[in-house]
Amino acid sequence: MDLRLFLNALQERGELATVTRPVDVRGEMAGVIDALGARPVLFAAVPGSEYRVAANLVARREAIALGLGVAVDDLPSRLVAALQRPRTPSLAATAPCQEAVEPEVNLARLPILSHGPRDAGPYVTAGVAAIVDSDSGPNLAFHRLLQLDERRFAVRLVEGRGTHTAWSKAADDLPIAICLGVPLQVLLAAAMSPPPGHDEMRIAEALAPTPLARCQTVPLLVPAESEIVLEGRLTHELADEGPFIDLTETYDIVRRQPILEVQRITHRREPIYQALLPGGPEHKLLMGMPREPSIYDAVAEVCRVRRVHITPGGTSWLHAVVQISKQHPDDGRRAIEAAFRGHGSLKHVVVIDDDVDPFDAARVEWALATRVQAGRDVLVFADQPGSSLDPSAVHAPGHKAQTAKMGIDATIPWDTPTGPADPAKYQRVSYRAVDLADYLA
């Protein structure tokens, strides 16, 4: 579903907030988006720009389900199916994203937000970068972009991921297209990290039809229904990138990162720029949720997995709860090891039985309290490659962050030092169900 149809759907349900008074993109707009929590918003008037701004579009699972036309509970299986059975998109007959061409490249015409007090400058945060890797083919990924001047950005490339790999081996500049205001299924697919050679555009197509358009100045295909496309080249010149707020809601470090030179800007008529609050609920959901199917797949190889939740308290990236139907005494331990394989940035994982709701933090803690003995059920893995986002990891320039990882098996034990465990003593007791209306006046 493209951005406009999605905004209409949100409006029809009374969920879209519309701000008609002018809002400054320097600090003020980020404050309004933050104050709205997870509520989607359209800013109709931006001083100094002809673009409108949409934000908080997919800050809740329910919004993603609405956009994909599925029930919330069916989201995980929908994502797993798209990962497993990608489809080739078609070429669009017409390209809405090329309805207009900016007469000259001047990034100052875009409503690029400055977010926090110590930010290095205005940042594009919802840009999906399309590139082609000379070996593995097309790749889509989000990259935050620090605006340096009227034509250039510094681009954050996480080391070892798709864009970084392609850029590192390119002898010349790497053609790149930054797509803004992309269809919902593209937002989701770009946040996924399938193995190299698996084009995220094909995953998007498996979620919903995603016609493509040929860029005008670079040999790349982009979602035709994008609101804005910035065509350009990722050079080997470097600039300071940061400080900037990351998923952890803490400031990320300053790094030397490649410079992107924009050479053409195309857009839809009356374009809508998409903003995404760094560290906000939308950032968290988009980072974490698409990793749930990867963990699910990995755990499914070793035991009977039911549900996976990447929890918001763990910055939606570093923590997961994995629910299994335990069939073997070692299933908890196997699930822990598999979960770490399924999501390389995962730092702590809790494995629970299928009588505990992985989305209810108090219940998960209850399982920790009543089913865990630390000496038996806690696995610690020292000196592991970890997340670049974790301030507590060991960071060295050019190297993967180093971290310790911990998995807790909070499933009912099958064996204890004194013999087989009695499952009955671990069951939560329920009271008789009553209808309160029969009792209260």
Ligand SMILES: Cc1cc2nc3c(=O)[nH]c(=O)nc-3n(C[C@H](O)[C@H](O)[C@H](O)COP(=O)(O)O)c2cc1C
């Ligand atoms: C909102 C958002 C912002 C992101 N920002 C960046 C970023 O600045 N740099 C980066 O390398 N990855 C960023 N990512 C993560 C990439 O999109 C993600 O790692 C992607 O899955 C990479 O896929 P790939 O390994 O196929 O390239 C971001 C993800 C989201 C959802």
